[in-house]
Amino acid sequence: MGEKAVSNKMIVLKDYVKGSPKESDMLLKTSAVELRVPDGCHNAVLVKNLYLSCDPYMRTRMHKIEGSYAQSYEPGSPIVGYGVCRVVDSSDPNFKNGDLIWGLTGWEEYSLIKSTEGLFKIEHTDVPLSYYTGILGMPGTTAYCGFYEVCSPKKGDTVFISAASGAVGQLVGQFAKLFGCYVVGSAGSKDKVDLLKNKFCFDDAFNYKEEPDLNAALKRCFPNGIDIYFENVGGKMLDAVLGNMNMKGRIAVCGMISQYNNLEEPEGVKNLLCLVLKRVRMEGFIVVDYYHLYPKYLEMVLPLIKQGKITYVEDVAEGLESAPSALVGLFSGRNVGKQVVVVARE
Amino acid sequence: MGEKAVSNKMIVLKDYVKGSPKESDMLLKTSAVELRVPDGCHNAVLVKNLYLSCDPYMRTRMHKIEGSYAQSYEPGSPIVGYGVCRVVDSSDPNFKNGDLIWGLTGWEEYSLIKSTEGLFKIEHTDVPLSYYTGILGMPGTTAYCGFYEVCSPKKGDTVFISAASGAVGQLVGQFAKLFGCYVVGSAGSKDKVDLLKNKFCFDDAFNYKEEPDLNAALKRCFPNGIDIYFENVGGKMLDAVLGNMNMKGRIAVCGMISQYNNLEEPEGVKNLLCLVLKRVRMEGFIVVDYYHLYPKYLEMVLPLIKQGKITYVEDVAEGLESAPSALVGLFSGRNVGKQVVVVARE
Numbered sequence: 001m002g003e004k005a006v007s008n009k010m011i012v013l014k015d016y017v018k019g020s021p022k023e024s025d026m027l028l029k030t031s032a033v034e035l036r037v038p039d040g041c042h043n044a045v046l047v048k049n050l051y052l053s054c055d056p057y058m059r060t061r062m063h064k065i066e067g068s069y070a071q072s073y074e075p076g077s078p079i080v081g082y083g084v085c086r087v088v089d090s091s092d093p094n095f096k097n098g099d100l101i102w103g104l105t106g107w108e109e110y111s112l113i114k115s116t117e118g119l120f121k122i123e124h125t126d127v128p129l130s131y132y133t134g135i136l137g138m139p140g141t142t143a144y145c146g147f148y149e150v151c152s153p154k155k156g157d158t159v160f161i162s163a164a165s166g167a168v169g170q171l172v173g174q175f176a177k178l179f180g181c182y183v184v185g186s187a188g189s190k191d192k193v194d195l196l197k198n199k200f201c202f203d204d205a206f207n208y209k210e211e212p213d214l215n216a217a218l219k220r221c222f223p224n225g226i227d228i229y230f231e232n233v234g235g236k237m238l239d240a241v242l243g244n245m246n247m248k249g250r251i252a253v254c255g256m257i258s259q260y261n262n263l264e265e266p267e268g269v270k271n272l273l274c275l276v277l278k279r280v281r282m283e284g285f286i287v288v289d290y291y292h293l294y295p296k297y298l299e300m301v302l303p304l305i306k307q308g309k310i311t312y313v314e315d316v317a318e319g320l321e322s323a324p325s326a327l328v329g330l331f332s333g334r335n336v337g338k339q340v341v342v343v344a345r346e
Numbered sequence: 347m348g349e350k351a352v353s354n355k356m357i358v359l360k361d362y363v364k365g366s367p368k369e370s371d372m373l374l375k376t377s378a379v380e381l382r383v384p385d386g387c388h389n390a391v392l393v394k395n396l397y398l399s400c401d402p403y404m405r406t407r408m409h410k411i412e413g414s415y416a417q418s419y420e421p422g423s424p425i426v427g428y429g430v431c432r433v434v435d436s437s438d439p440n441f442k443n444g445d446l447i448w449g450l451t452g453w454e455e456y457s458l459i460k461s462t463e464g465l466f467k468i469e470h471t472d473v474p475l476s477y478y479t480g481i482l483g484m485p486g487t488t489a490y491c492g493f494y495e496v497c498s499p500k501k502g503d504t505v506f507i508s509a510a511s512g513a514v515g516q517l518v519g520q521f522a523k524l525f526g527c528y529v530v531g532s533a534g535s536k537d538k539v540d541l542l543k544n545k546f547c548f549d550d551a552f553n554y555k556e557e558p559d560l561n562a563a564l565k566r567c568f569p570n571g572i573d574i575y576f577e578n579v580g581g582k583m584l585d586a587v588l589g590n591m592n593m594k595g596r597i598a599v600c601g602m603i604s605q606y607n608n609l610e611e612p613e614g615v616k617n618l619l620c621l622v623l624k625r626v627r628m629e630g631f632i633v634v635d636y637y638h639l640y641p642k643y644l645e646m647v648l649p650l651i652k653q654g655k656i657t658y659v660e661d662v663a664e665g666l667e668s669a670p671s672a673l674v675g676l677f678s679g680r681n682v683g684k685q686v687v688v689v690a691r692e
Binding site: 060065234238253254255256259263265266267268269270271272273274275276277278279280281282283284285286289 | 406411580584599600601602605609611612613614615616617618619620621622623624625626627628629630631632635
């Protein structure tokens with residue numbers, strides 16, 4: 001260990017994952033790190049990680065996958081994900097010691113981020129810092145661009161959101177309500193359905209696990225059909241939704257969590273002919289194509305948070321040690337609201 | 347029979363069709379018709395049908411289907427489809443005796459078209475009249491709006507077209523070539539593949555029936571991936587294409603002929619997660635939303651035809667009696683090029 005070296009706990013991926021991820025697919029390791037940016041490493045920052053974000057797309061990086069927007073994780077190396085961090089040392093003049101940032105970091109106590117490109121400086125600290133893993137970070141921007149840019153909403157549109165109590169879903173629903181849409185969400189437990197109806201003020205919600213017939217559930221909630229589907233789950237739900245879409249409907253494909261544990265043999269979706277019969281547009285998107293809108297989004301959402309017009313629910317796990325369990329829990333739907341891991345509070 | 351009544355042969359649908367349509371699902375009947383628009387019937391025309399168009403979408407109308415752009419045919423009534431007709435009598439001041447028109451008409455010798463809305467007057471007769479069932483009619487406009495409006499093409503894009511020798515496919519491919527794209531098509535016989543390569547000047551083509559692995563065939567033709575897929579077939583081909591799409595690729599869903607004979611239990615498409623991973627837009631469309639572009643399209647395509655810069659291949663069946671066999675042949679791929687039925691030459 002050099003003079004400034006400290007111990008650094010980290011969560012590493014053991015090997016590529018098949019099927020449902022398990023806590024044992026990850027390992028807590030302790031290494032050492034010098035709390036400074038190495039010489040010759042330009043535009044880098046060494047950060048202390050405060051909050052880490054658990055997001056469904058991370059499952060796809062645990063798989064050996066090609067041609068995706070995200071590269072596979074490297075077995076033996078720390079998991080990579082969004083987080084909120086404090087800069088400890090910097091070789092980039094735009095970031096200085098003490099700055100708070102959010103962006104992609106490692107699942108460890110301290111990380112050397114070798115390129116500051118893609119990091120966002122946190123300017124507003126009169127809101128909980130952890131929000132920058134969610135409503136004020138990647139998932140919030142995803143909800144914003146997915147709804148306003150991809151869904152092409154009109155006032156009065158009927159909007160259906162699956163996985164609606166998750167980080168993105170809860171926000172899409174509230175944005176859609178504020179926009180003047182009729183909003184229904186699905187989730188996987190009674191508690192989550194209550195949250196959707198009572199806390200996020202959705203017009204209606206149902207527990208997909210208790211509906212013997214998803215098509216019938218959608219027909220009950222949308223007697224006049226669905227104009228917009230914000231797709232987070234894929235599989236059977238997508239099939240049922242396709243049959244209930246309205247003419248010129250729009251499907252923003254944000255994710256397909258139901259398929260992530262079975263990437264080798266995903267479920268077949270049968271009702272795609274509805275795309276033609278109803279002239280439906282179905283569009284996959286990812287937030288990195290829309291980060292130029294982040295300042296505009298903050299301008300909109302910060303006042304809404306402060307005025308209490310938007311509610312945001314987090315599920316907080318304490319300590320880096322709890323991160324594997326928190327991540328794995330996403331795929332059984334154990335989290336209620338946005339899953340965050342606290343590594344350190346400051 | 348009244349004074350002006352003549353005999354009127356017609357092809358009627360016996361009953362809703364399940365599975366592959368057969369000639370015996372249709373019946374030749376003879377009725378009588380007066381060659382004038384009945385009193386009190388405003389904005390109607392009585393026409394003599396000259397050329398009838400056989401189009402894959404017609405299969406969906408033979409099925410009892412709800413929520414489609416097209417209504418089911420009525421068992422006992424003549425099949426309805428696009429055709430080229432001569433006006434015999436008119437109660438609409440915009441159409442007069444002798445005018446040539448194209449639009450939706452009945453599969454019979456004479457039809458009373460009760461609303462002239464949706465009929466197009468034929469102004470250019472220095473091209474074969476039958477072309478108004480294809481390149482100068484609905485399929486041509488479909489190819490035009492599908493390619494230019496839905497596919498958002500850029501010069502140099504790689505374009506794949508399934509059912510590429512059909513009425514729409516052969517035109518999309520030629521438009522894409524003229525636009526500066528790299529164009530590959532699939533079809534179901536050696537003759538059709540030769541047509542694609544030698545007559546329509548596609549860069550490459552393959553016979554999907556002789557490819558044991560569609561994914562490998564696509565990788566061979568598109569080592570750098572597919573930017574645009576013009577989708578006419580659905581099912582396994584769509585799955586293979588999804589896995590070969592490039593980032594920000596576009597899929598214009600024009601039809602899914604492989605699924606039309608199995609509407610109750612369509613094939614599952616498994617690779618939809620690619621929509622997210624590659625940010626792909628997949629959009630169903632139908633030509634009726636784009637008919638306002640028809641004059642602009644004619645302006646483009648008429649000179650191309652006259653200068654020989656576009657080739658157009660028809661498969662012509664003689665006589666109304668041959669219409670059921672011609673229509674049924676679409677679904678086994680028997681036709682080479684656009685399937686037309688000649689009822690009368692003038």
